[in-house]
Amino acid sequence: MHVGWIGTGLMGEPMARRLLGAGHRVTAHNRTAGRTGPLVELGASAAATVAEVKGEVVITMLPFPSEVMAEVLEGAAPGTVVVDCSTTAPALARTWAAQGQRRGVAVLDAPVSGGPAGAGAGTLSIMVGGDPAAFERVRPLLELMGSTVVHHGPPGSGQLAKLVNQTLVAGATLAACEAYALAVHGGLDVGRVRESVRPGVAGSPLLDYLWSRLAEGDLEPGFKLDHFTKDLGLIREAAGELPMPGTDRVAELAERVRAAHGGERGTQAMVRVADR
Structure with missing residues (x-):
């Protein structure tokens, strides 16, 4: 073809x-x-x-x-x-x-x-x-x-399904980055923590990807912050009057990180959300 x-x-x-x-x-x-x-x-x-x-x-x-x-x-x-x-x-x-x-x-x-x-x-x-x-x-x-x-x-259904996916990704990305920061802050060996977490309900391919990049200090994109924040805006648009306070908060924090560190960074840069 x-x-x-x-x-x-x-x-x-x-x-x-x-x-x-x-x-x-x-x-x-x-x-x-x-x-x-x-x-x-x-x-x-x-x-x-x-x-x-x-x-x-x-x-x-x-x-x-x-x-x-x-x-x-x-x-x-x-x-x-x-x-x-x-x-x-x-x-x-x-x-x-x-x-x-x-x-x-x-x-x-x-x-x-x-x-x-x-x-x-x-x-x-x-x-x-x-x-x-x-x-x-x-x-x-x-x-x-x-x-x-x-x-x-019908038309638009695929995009709506993707925005449902991105809603899940948004929350999981922030949670994974905050959990990584907590492990480091507490002096834990992040590799051992991941070994413990991976088999349970908190384990996921997304967590594996984000933590492996963070462990290497690598903020290069698999998924750019520019595109992440774009998708968060699309979620808000599609939701209309439906309250989505958690996703709205992720969007606010993502915009802060993007402004501070650049939209070309990968979403693992959300670990910098506490930077001043």
Whole structure:
């Protein structure tokens, strides 16, 4: 299948690599042109502009897909399936699906969870909303990138499922960072604490990831604070009048850490929340 791919960053590049490895033809574009180089070395074609990205299926994996979606829909031929793997507002996903339908283009919202490691291993969780027939058409592609692929319902449903996921991630990230700080403050061997915690209900892949990075003093991103705070804003928007005091507090603290240490830092930088 010919796949157009837009966005070859921390997540997009390893995801597109999975499709190339399975023999699919990929035309890739990234705003920073050099970022498509590794995919080109594997056989992909590079597109200099969004308008040059063509395919039976066009997949976007971007921090802010609204910057390109209008151009994607304008350039897509009738019958194309556009799959947005970014995290956006459910209302925006519904708008794009309606716009696509008027042009004979199916638009699926299919955000992912699992981080760069999951993207490279093909073990992402992919949450899909949109037309069921279009979903079945692209399911084989999605299953190359994810070990869990679930269709949640009409347009916007995938994005809402992702925001539920991000609500859980938000609380767990802050808790993991505060727990790490407590262990260090008390003079414990963090490796031994993790050994004790891992088998119980508090253990998780997220805790393993955050603590291993913190133990190395590594604040480089698997998931950037800029994107974390963006998602927290989307959660608040989707919740509307629903009270979410815990998530609101995480959002407030994340903004403080981002302002102090930079949005390019990974979410493990939340350990710095007590910094003055």
